[in-house]
Amino acid sequence: MLTTIRPRSEGDFWLAQTGGNSPALLFNPNRVRDTWRALQQALPNVTLYYAVKSNPYQSLVATLVNEGASFDVASAPEIQALLPFGVPTSRMIHTHPIKTEHDLETSIQLGVRSFVIDNLDELWKVAPYRHDITVMLRLAFVAPDAPIDLSRKFGAQPEDALHIMAVAKQMGIVIDGLCFHVGSQAKSAETHRIALLRCLEIAGDAASEGIAMIERIDIGGGFPANYSNQAVDFDGFCKPIREVMGQVPAHIQLMAEPGRAISAPSMTLVSRVIGRSKRQDDTWWYYLDDGVYGAQSGRIFDHINYPMTIYTEGGDRSAAVFAGPTCDSVDRFGDHDSLPELSLGDVIVIHEIGAYSIATACHFNGVAPPVIIDLEDTADVQRRQA
Ligand SMILES: Cc1ncc(COP(=O)(O)O)c(C=O)c1O
Incomplete structure (x- = not known):
């Protein structure tokens, strides 16, 4: 109704x-705690990075800090906003695939060490900092059931992944992770499942061809809110993702970047x-x-x-x-x-x-x-x- x-x-x-x-x-902090814990339970062994962009309200951030959360930021100002809460920069990842040089430099000065690229030009931006940072390559996967599509604006095509990683290697840039965002408010985690499987394949190829050693796969956001004032069944929603987890090698850490599901x-x-x-x-x-x-x-x-x-x-x-x-x-x-x-x-x-x-x-x-x-x-x- x-x-x-x-x-x-x-x-x-x-x-x-x-x-x-x-x-x-x-603002109801209990709702934040409940959804955070439910999503954490539904995704065992996945490190959750709250996507600050969805709602940077300070009491929400403080509630998540108390839960021991990590944070996904899109800019240096988002990093600066987290610092007063005592969040160590080691618990932040900067996931904007297209950054200004100024934002990149400031984010590194502030202490963040994990960045994302999705094209060759962006490699040139991160190259001067290659000894200090690690980089994830964002790939595009389209979720037909997500009303907010992010796969057109960002993400390299999966078939280009090995080429981009090979160029990065030649430039001395360490690509140690793959990431994607299937689109926000997804109706199911079917695309998360397919994308994770494809990332595992690419990680295997990159290792066997000596191009890169992938140690992190970040399955992004897309976890939905109900908008009906009833808790989402995260356990049911995440089942397709859990089905693939058994195939993830022990040296690969899984990560996710929920925003909407927590803040809505x-x-x-x-x-x-x-x-x-x-x-x-x-x-x-x-x-x-x-x-x-x-x-x-x-x-x-x-x-x-x-x-x-x-x-x-x-x-x-x-x-x-x-x-x-x-x-x-x-x-x-x-x-x-x-x-x-x-x-x-x-x-x-x-x-x-x-x-x-x-x-x-x-x-x-x-x-x-x-x-x-x-x-x-x-x-x-x-x-x-x-
Ligand atoms: C890179 C990145 N991570 C995470 C999120 C959060 O996505 P969601 O709110 O669907 O969980 C977004 C949303 O735009 C994003 O761009």
């Missing part, structure tokens, strides 16, 4: 959690109707205090149709459209053929909105993104979320 209607009075519970602030994101369930958006008007075709337009320039950019970037709970007394039903608080025409979402008439001040709650949301929010039109509130007592909220 994409839209749930509840009595308006129950919305007060959510406003009480935010201290009356709206829009606000409620950690935040709940509380927003309110701040304006309304009946426009053409008798359609009600409801304007919320948060939209696609705030926490809801995933509607555009990731094509997520977030389920919403609306707390309203409700009136006659009619067609309805929601819009965010900016003047941009793109800041609209959630068309309904038939919705009870809403009132100003009605509360709207969206769960599992922690991934790629506040991370991309901006002050377009001078409108501030939602404030983030750390939940102290999560029991009540978890009961309401169930």
